[in-house]
Amino acid sequence: MKTEDVQSTLGTLPLLLIAVVAILTLLFLIIRVKIHPLIVLPLVSLGTAFAARVPTDEIMDVLVDGFGGTLGEVALLVGFGVMFARIVETSGGAQALSDAMIRLFGDRRAPLALGVASLLFGFPIFFDAALMVMLPIVFAVARRLGGGVLRYALPAAAALSTMHIFLPPHPGAVAATVFLHADVGLVVLLGVLIAVPTWYLAGYLYGVWIGDRIVLPVPELLTGGPEKEADADPPKVSTILLLLLLPLGLIFLNTGLRTAVDTGYLAKDLGWVAVLQVVGSTPVALLITVITASYVLGTRRGRSRDFLEDLYDNALKPIAPVILITGAGGMFGGVLVTSGIGDALADTLRDTGLPLIVSTFVVASILRVALGTATVAITTSAGLLSASIVAAGLNPVQTAAMVLALAGGSAVVPHVNDASFWLFGKLLGMDIPTTFRTWTVIKTLIGVIGFLFSWIIFALAS
Incomplete structure (x- = not known):
């Protein structure tokens, strides 16, 4: 049984009301009543499934599929990520690289430097993987300069997210490009033109501004313990850069090969292509990186196997709540998707009477808020509106602008139904209200500003 085959027997209005009540109940129980999210999320997910009349014998499959599907993407990624972060930190590598960046860019421009580096990393690499690679460097810079972790972490994370939202080969932009029959080259070109100023306005300016007002300490969660004393003989900066680029290069290889297969440049049945795609998959790429770092920064520098085992054990212990709560968030999102709430919204929003590009943004935004997953929101809205957009006879630039408007809508208002x-909130040690004031606002600004730029391009191309 596939959870997407589950159908609710309720109409549109009841389903929408159930979604609203479920989200408000989650917020009330977690923020006001102070019940742990790992208890509240499964409880509300179960109640939502019953209220939406998901067939009783299918409810557990829906819950488990939502939980397991999210963990399948997150658990190994976070696990290998914290192991890599810990070995880079304890070797002195993170401190060495952060010192080099500060010497090159200066103290005041450190958030800008981290953001620009993240824009480059985020172009070919999915958000979650690039975030796990960048965070140890962000933490090291924050410890070195002070002023709280958010003023450094938010611009960097926003840059990674902006690239993930607007640019192929990331899945949302690719799905919209395919549905709308847009030119992928134009989408990339216009996406870059939109992404960079959007990040600067939403991610950098707001990120630094709010980061200066919400001063949080550098969390110990990701690195598995308090800050270590500086190593008397830290590794070379070039060594750390190569280790950082290793997973990014492998993942980019996977992305390039997949694109070549999808476009017909390579045959999908070539054995060596399949092998390299496995090597370049995110979990395997991070596993290879951890093994390489264990030798380069550990064994080769005189660290024993017992030392490395203890190091990694301590790094992994604190992340269990992060992984479990993230999986529970995926459970809730899965219930909302499979209960038919997405279809109910799509039917309601089909004829909005708004200008075409505005309606695409509105539809994607509401689906995003309701369902909690950007990829599902953009895929659903693109499929819903594709016939109208294709029938409108738009020129290639306008069509590409429509893709980017959909991408912007799929980014707004991430909240408790978004893994x-x-x-992000737990890795940065934030409570829920702080996560709303920082990450939710930044993502919403990215979506809205990116949409406005798309609308300007659409109008100029008319």
Whole structure:
């Protein structure tokens, strides 16, 4: 049984009311009543499934599929990520790289430097993987300069997210490009033109501004313990850069090969292509990186196997709540998707009477808020509106602008039904209100500003 085959027997209005009540109940129980999210999320997910009249014998499959599907993407990624972060930190590598960046860019421009580096990393690499690679460097810079972790982490994370939202080969932009029959080259070109100023306005300016007002200490969660004394003989900066680029290069290889297969440049049945795609998959790429770092920064520098085992054990212990809560968030999102709430919204929003590009943004935004997953929101809205957009006879630039408007809508208002909301908030040590004031606002600004730029391009191309 596939959870997407589950159908509710309720009409549109009851389903929408159930979604609203479920989200408000989650917020009330977690923020006001102070019940742990790992208890509240499964409880409300179960109640939502019953209220939406999901067939009783299918409810557990829906819950488990939502939980397990999210963990399948997150657990190994976060696990290998914290192991890599810990070995980079304890070797002195993170401190060495952060010192080099500060010497090159200066103290005041450190958030800008981290953001620009993240824009480059985020172009070919999915958000979650790039975030796990960048965070140890962000933490090291924050410890070195002070002023709280958010003023450094928010611009960097926003840059990774902006690239993930607007640019192929990331899945949302690719799905919209395919549905709308847009030119992928134009989408990439216009996406870059939109992404960079959008990040600067939403991610950098707001990120630094709010980071200066919400001063949080550098969390110990990701690195598995308090700050270590500086190593008397830290590794070379070039060594750390190569280790950082290793997973990014492998993942980019996977992305390039997949694109070549999808476009017909390579045959999908070539054995060596399949092998390299496995090597370049995110979990395997991070596993290879951890093994390489264990030798380069550990064994080769005189660290024993017992030392490395203890190091990794201590790094993994604190992340269990992060992984479990993120999985529970995926459970809730899965219930909302499979209960038919997405279809109910799509039917309601089909004829909005708004200008075409505005309606695409509105539809994607509401689906995003309701369902909690950007990829599902953009895929559903693109499929819903594709016939109208294709029938409108738009020129190639306008069509590409429509893709970017959909992408912008799929980014707005991440909240408790979005797995990345929990992942980012918990990794940075934020409570829920602080996550709303920082990550939710930044993502919403990215979506809205990116849409406005798309609308300007659409109008100029008319």
